[in-house]
Amino acid sequence: MTSGSWRQGMHISAVLALLGVAAFPIYWMLVTSLTSSAETFADAPRLVPDLSQLPIYNAVFSTTQIGVWLVNSAIVAAGTTVLSISLAILPAYALSRLQFRGKGLLGLGLFASQMLPEVMLVVPLYAIFVTLALLDTLMGLILVNSAFTVPVVIWILKGAIDSVPVELEEAARVDGCSRIEILLLIVAPLIAPTIAAASVIAFFHGWNEYVFALTFVSSEGLRTASVGLAGFVGELITPIETVMAVGIIYTLPAITFYLVAQRYVVAGMTSGAVKG
Known part of the structure; x- marks a missing residue:
């Protein structure tokens, strides 16, 4: 050999x-x-x-609302992903390319926002949600999850934009492209792998989040899968095989999303920025 x-x-x-x-x-x-x-x-x-x-899986779907829970979790996770990327890409570009007063302080503030645990903000957020009538809604969960993922996504996208040659943008500006056109038509395709990676982070945060989903949603029909899964843990008895069956069902969509996103990450990494 x-x-x-x-x-x-x-x-x-x-x-x-x-x-x-x-x-x-x-x-x-x-x-x-x-x-x-x-x-x-x-x-x-x-x-x-x-x-x-194997019939335990049929029993899980017939005796619980796991299907509804999964749909709710998918809505929250997808909404968090789309909203986080949409809100983060413009600030990320501004922090990377523009010079303005307070730029460093803004970046520090975004970083510092990640130091607070979610549970410390439950009470003030609850008061805000009562005022805005966002309690017991999936939109409320999407908004609060996005508030925690946007700073992380901004930093991730900023690092990717920093690596894009400025000469490409200068050539586009000579051709008459605006800042928005440069960002959407030139920069965004070049950082597609990073956008996919940031989407994975935002999706998993929305999919797995438990504290806000437990606190801000009380309707059975709006319960997410993370809260529904935790509900199987009882004071006197916990059906282990049922919990594990629900856990498998709960894990498969997240794994599928990761595998799909990973393919786009690899495809973006192998594509060139300039084609002659």
């Missing part, structure tokens, strides 16, 4: 090992969801799924 093939084999082994470590929690959730309660607490754990327990 040559040194090149040996090195390639080591790389493949390392990748497979990392994939195994990353996928094992999901696999263990699947095994636990397909294991009866008696076997779950047995001395010897089951290592392979018991396919005879």
